[in-house]
Amino acid sequence: MFGTSGVRGRVGEVITAALALDIGRALVADGADTVVLGRDVRESGRTLSRALSAGVTECGGDVVDVGVQPTPTVARSVVREGADAGVVITASHNPPPDNGIKLWAADGRAFDEDANARITTLVETQAFDLAAWDELGEYRRQEGAHAHHERALRESVALPGDLTVVVDVGNGVGRVTADALHAAGCDVETLNAQRDGRFPGRPSEPTAANCETACAVVEATEADLGIVHDGDADRMMAIDERGRFVPGDALLALFARREAEAGDRVAVPIDTSLLVADALADVGAEVTYTPVGDAYVAAETTNSDVVFGGEPSGAWIWPEQTRCPDGPLAACTLAALVSTEGSLAALVEELPTYPIRRDSVRTDSKQAVVERVGELVSGEFDDVSTLDGIRVETESGWFLVRASGTEPLVRITAEARAETDADGLFETARGLIDRAGEEIQAN
Structure with a gap:
């Protein structure tokens, strides 16, 4: 259920x-x-x-x-x-x-x-x-729950008062982000701030494709930062001052590097980019992988050496504050980071980039498809993990095939250090899913 x-x-x-x-x-x-x-x-x-x-x-x-x-x-x-x-x-x-x-x-x-x-x-x-x-x-x-949350944000983050921030609430409930930043002295412009469960301003999921208007507003107004939330504001994604949507893996690397020191661990799901592990290695910290889902990440943060947890989809957990993904807390933390360390675009550009491919295949037999993919790869690849779905490691990179936890979809992720290798791994994964689906239908 x-x-x-x-x-x-x-x-x-x-x-x-x-x-x-x-x-x-x-x-x-x-x-x-x-x-x-x-x-x-x-x-x-x-x-x-x-x-x-x-x-x-x-x-x-x-x-x-x-x-x-x-x-x-x-x-x-x-x-x-x-x-x-x-x-x-x-x-x-x-x-x-x-x-x-x-x-x-x-x-x-x-x-x-x-x-x-x-x-x-x-x-x-x-x-x-x-x-x-x-x-x-x-x-x-x-x-008073809203006021308590806003107060907690002000107490836990040194909020800047010198930024211009665009906050796209997505017709949801994330106004507390705009309120906290405004109270700190930031120049805040909101988008889709009227609450409406039909989500007329844009689809609720804060993806690059869904946030094109917010990107354009950030660029046109010369804002320092753009913040976008989903409908219930547990997710937060960002836009840099050039109006570019920041990939979730890059945000995860920035947050992880900010929070971790030598010997610390950061909890991330198994579909996370190599970028995060490399960024943590620079400070002597490391990742610990979990199944996909913020509940699994949160559970890992109960270990004392796990100082932060996050998912590239926009869920960010600071266990000393709360073990729930807190989009407003992430937004305020990112604003503080930009205020003290410089432009978001520059921070992202300092990170290495690896080609990563993500897509989904709609199917009413998602579990059966993933199980069959597991059977298919067992005889073809040596390094296979079943922590969550089927993750295959190769010399050039990795791919992951897993069933969505919320929709009738099979998720595909593939990453390598070269574009052609990433494309090849993605096509391999897609081919395995197609083959599994055909065999299930035949039976």
């Missing part, structure tokens, strides 16, 4: 009020006495949050509703309230017809596989004990 980012899907099909009700019940059956609840701007979130709240309270649990907030704001509220669990009703960067339910542990990180499995079993077996009429849980609305 749960993928790498909770349970997501089309409203009325995969995501229903009945499911939300049962997940609320399951949280209490799993031991949660108090649950913090928040949601993004999708209109369907009203119904789903009410249903989930009803499930919690009718089993005797209490609900603290912080309202429409960024995912990292809700995760921080779980810790601040001393709650046992948290829920965000969000489909993050998915399209408007979708919604989702993501669960958070008491320490502010996403539920891991074991915890999600427990909830799944409780929902499937309907193993709930409903409370008596006079033992129902309480519901209360908690104001």
Whole structure:
């Protein structure tokens, strides 16, 4: 039921009020006495949050509703309230017809596989004990989560007051970034700042293709920096002062190098560029690989020598602050970096570049396809990892084939130190997927 980012899907099909009700019940059956609840701007979130709240309270649990907030704001509220669990009703960067339910542990990180499995079993077996009429849980609305998050940003980051920053909120809930930077004295211009779960300004996912308008505005206004968020603001991507979208691997390398010292480790997913490992080697630190998904990265940051974790898709985790990917915190940290060390374009240009190819293949048999690819490569390549999907190392580079945790897609990543090698590895991976799909259909 749960993928790498909770349970997501089309409203009325995969995501229903009945499911939300049962997940609320399951949280209490799993031991949660108090649950913090928040949601993004999708209109369907009203119904789903009410249903989930009803499930919690009718089993005797209490609900603290912080309202429409960024995912990292809700995760921080779980810790601040001393709650046992948290829920965000969000489909993050998915399209408007979708919604989702993501669960958070008491320490502010996403539920891991074991915890999600427990909830799944409780929902499937309907193993709930409903409370008596006079033992129902309480519901209360908690104001001030936004202000607490903004204050935490100011306290944890030396915010600059001399930058011009364009913040593309993406019609989502990430206004706290603009508020924090503005309060510090920055000249802030917002784009798509009106909350609208239809995401009319641009698709919610902050990719280069979706952020062309923001890039143009940064260049035209001669801003120092551009910030873009997804719908629930757990992701943050950036635009340099020349109006160029900064690749996620480059941002990950910059953040990692800023945080790590000799002997430290940085947690990254298995599809991360060689660039990050090379950047850390320069300071005597190293990467530790995880399966793809911020929950896996967050889990690795519980080790004392892991000082930072991130994903090229735009999720950034500073474990001393929060184990939830915090897009506003990343935005403020990047602004501080640019203010003290110079232009973002110059910082990125100092990094080596390796050709990396990423694409997806749509299929309703994603797990079967990946499993068959694993069987195919086992006899053709010597260095194969199954940490998450199938990663193949060669003398010229590597490729990864893995099933998406949230969509009916098989992801392909290939990287090498030469363009032709990257192209060749990508075509090899694509060919293996096509072959696997054909064999599955034939059977």
